[in-house]
Amino acid sequence: MTPLQRLVHGALLSTAVITTSVQAEENPPAIQQLEQQGVEVLESFDAPGGMTGYVGEMRGRSLAFYLTPDGDHVIVGTMLDKDGNNLSEASIQELVVGPKFESAWPELEDSHWVRDGDKNADTVIYTFTDPNCPYCYRFRQQAEPWIEAGKVQLRHIMVGILKEDSLTKAATILGSENPEAAMHEHQTSFEQGGIEVDRKRVSAAHLKVKANNSLMQEMGLQATPSTLYQGKDGKITMVQGLPNPQALKRMMGPRP
Known part of the structure; x- marks a missing residue:
């Protein structure tokens, strides 16, 4: 398992920053780095702080990650608001888990x-x-x-x-x-x-x-x-x- 894969495996419990300069045609380069490590990007959304949020899956596990405004860094992990609410989990439930299980009902x-x-x-x-x-x-x-x-x-x-x-x-x-x-x-x-x-x-x-x-x-x-x-x-x-x-x-x- 690569260091990035270990990071993604623990994404819901910890937070880390990934920097990259690799060029990509579709998603920004930092997001492409995740895709190369086996992350399937499912949806994007507007996130706090001028960031772009993404939800995806890796090895059957759902996760959220955030592209910084400069487009050069992606943060993999859990985002909390000032009241302690888990915004990452809410995004995963809305964009990944809910639709997935609705179709499976x-x-x-x-x-x-x-x-x-x-x-x-x-x-x-x-x-x-x-x-x-x-x-x-x-x-x-x-x-x-x-x-x-x-x-x-x-x-x-x-x-x-x-x-x-x-x-x-x-x-x-x-x-x-x-x-x-x-x-x-x-x-x-x-x-x-x-x-x-x-x-x-x-x-x-x-x-x-x-x-x-x-x-x-x-x-x-x-x-x-x-x-x-x-x-x-x-x-x-x-x-x-x-x-x-x-x-x-x-x-x-x-x-x-």
Whole structure:
């Protein structure tokens, strides 16, 4: 990995300045340097301080960077305003993450998921769930009040990525005659090892789990739970990992 690639890899955690005099035909020379290192430039926008902001992706990771007014330097990293708001993350969400997941929403609907909650619930949330994931288990515990109140329906897109038996457990749940009941059985026995693998069910559903694994990879998601929901404004938001209380409220509404 080159020094520039290491810089980009840590872009959301640190800030650095790159200087270049290489000529380019389209983007300014400093931006071309990033492109040569594997950054795909997606959008540009007006940024504070007379700078031009850019958002892009590298190895499935979204990042923001800023061209200085002289056009000779590009700053890769996080920009905060005087109140501490993360302007880089807001730009990434608006220009990269939101559109990306909005186009993927139909694929989530067509994936292989297990319904958890009232089928008529006002809020539908998709979450990539590995049966061996302790954070998926805790997320389901967090969501219990909303699910029991009939306000939220979780749709568990079952994947098998964490342990050797993750795929077979996921396929056992998906391949059962009543996947919702199997999911409940797994949840209630999680601390004792979860659902017992049933080879017949695995045979019936292992290809569905593999398809979910592929979908997760295609979307650039790297951890479970990875949860997607549609806000009141129609925009799709993704929360990776265990949601904090504020994210949980945004996702599900006021606690019942």
